[in-house]
Amino acid sequence: MTYQWVDCEPAFIAQRYDRIAGLIGLFDRLLFLPPQLRRRAAAGLRLNPGDRVLEIGCGTGRNLPFLRAAVGATGKVYGVDLSSGMLRRARALCRREQWENVELTQCDALEYIPCEPLDGIMFGLCYNTMPHHLDVLRHAWKHLRPGGRIVIMDGKLPRGRGANLALPFGLWLMKHTLLGNPLIKPWNDLAAIADEFEMEEFLFGSWYACWGTKSAAAQGYDLLPAEQLLAAE
Numbered sequence: 394m395t396y397q398w399v400d401c402e403p404a405f406i407a408q409r410y411d412r413i414a415g416l417i418g419l420f421d422r423l424l425f426l427p428p429q430l431r432r433r434a435a436a437g438l439r440l441n442p443g444d445r446v447l448e449i450g451c452g453t454g455r456n457l458p459f460l461r462a463a464v465g466a467t468g469k470v471y472g473v474d475l476s477s478g479m480l481r482r483a484r485a486l487c488r489r490e491q492w493e494n495v496e497l498t499q500c501d502a503l504e505y506i507p508c509e510p511l512d513g514i515m516f517g518l519c520y521n522t523m524p525h526h527l528d529v530l531r532h533a534w535k536h537l538r539p540g541g542r543i544v545i546m547d548g549k550l551p552r553g554r555g556a557n558l559a560l561p562f563g564l565w566l567m568k569h570t571l572l573g574n575p576l577i578k579p580w581n582d583l584a585a586i587a588d589e590f591e592m593e594e595f596l597f598g599s600w601y602a603c604w605g606t607k608s609a610a611a612q613g614y615d616l617l618p619a620e621q622l623l624a625a626e
């Protein structure tokens with residue numbers, strides 16, 4: 394049997410997340426998100442105090458504490474998200490924590506232009522919610538400084554026969570909740586463009602984080618042929 398995913402429009406995705414913004418913590422628990430996953434994903438960016446980091450699809454800000462801790466008070470954390478409801482909660486978190494160096498923007502990740510080169514970029518549980526993920530990855534790569542790192546962290550189908558069993562339920566669940574396409578393999582996209590690539594799996598392969606480094610000799614977008622990414626899909 395062949396399964397298919399139907400992509401959604403950005404307005405529909407934003408509306409869905411506006412509606413479920415209050416339930417994100419609950420989803421983490423119901424989907425058994427490994428407690429160490431967010432910390433580990435951020436740590437693998439190898440950020441230093443003073444660095445500049447962006448979280449794409451930052452949502453309610455559940456990764457921001459780890460990114461903010463890594464860059465410290467002298468660094469800068471940028472977050473971008475489509476959903477005003479999700480961002481409202483992230484902004485409340487920043488106010489509570491009195492973080493003055495976290496800047497959040499509501500727009501499509503593809504339209505977001507950072508005002509400076511970035512040392513690290515995180516896609517936290519959002520890559521497969523973006524139908525245009527390859528364009529967003531290319532765009533992000535262009536704004537990553539040479540030697541910088543990208544992390545993609547998300548859920549995935551477990552290895553082996555478990556994948557076939559989990560797929561119909563995964564498709565149904567994602568369609569009615571977080572809108573993450575379980576059929577794509579984001580780690581292949583990152584591996585195809587990165588100079589160095591690493592991946593770690595958690596909970597029998599049902600969660601992962603993967604990191605890619607941009608070559609220190611890279612000079613930007615011209616080093617990322619579109620065919621490389623298309624071949625990865």
Ligand SMILES: C[S@@+](CC[C@H](N)C(=O)[O-])C[C@H]1O[C@@H](n2cnc3c(N)ncnc32)[C@H](O)[C@@H]1O
Nearest residue numbers: 410450451452474475476479501502517518519
């Ligand atoms: C499952 S939530 C993850 C939130 C957060 N990163 C976390 O780890 O808890 C996915 C987020 O991606 C955002 N998103 C989806 N498509 C987007 C796009 N094209 N541009 C920016 N944000 C997007 C959604 O609004 C949502 O807040």
